[in-house]
Amino acid sequence: MDFVLWVCRVMHVVSVVVWLGGLIFLNAILHPISAYHQQTKLVTVLEAQKRFLPFVWSSLWTVFVTGVLLMLLSPRFLWFEYSTTWSQLLAVKHVAFLLLMFFSWQSAKVVAKMGEAVVGEGDLFEGWRLGLQKLLRRSIAWGIVALMCAGGMAVV
Structure with missing residues (x-):
């Protein structure tokens, strides 16, 4: 039984690191670099976000199952x-965690909308991009809250 608990804890922690680390990467590295180079509409940036979403969802379900x-x-x-x-x-x-699930679901929808709006010349794409940034920042904030709760649970 101790081995099962150990494996669950390790998988839980690794999944949280992948999830939050990826969100921080998108928000703190990828988006500022693409904005600095005025390449927010670059297809490779959108493809990177689309490729990251399966990692988020696999991490989300791993966190859910191991957490339960x-x-x-x-x-x-x-x-x-x-x-x-x-x-x-x-x-x-x-x-x-429920808020993080909701924000991840919304982020997936926003990335899809960004893919549709990338061909347009208007401000629609920029609005979706700013919306995604807000969702990512909220996810990071609630992820930090969850981490602080986990730390508190380990101490008490």
Whole structure:
């Protein structure tokens, strides 16, 4: 049983690193570089975002499955009992994860809209690009909240 918990924890942490690391890469490296070179409509930038989405979704499902396993196998977990700090942090972490799932779903839709708008000459593409940046920043913020909750759960 200890080995199963260890494997779940490792997969959980690696998936979170891939997910949040990728979001930070897109927001802090790829978008500023493409904006600096005035190549936000560059097809390769859109292709990089499209190629990254499967990694996000595979990481999301791995985080979900391993998180559920870790939660259910934890002796601290009690269904709908929020009297301890650990269970309160777990509830906040669940809310953060649900928001992250929603933002990832929205990001996938926005990237698809950007692909459609790339052929246009208007400001439609720029609006979708700015919307994607907002979604990525919100995802990063809620990911940090989830990480802080996980850190708090490990301490209490």
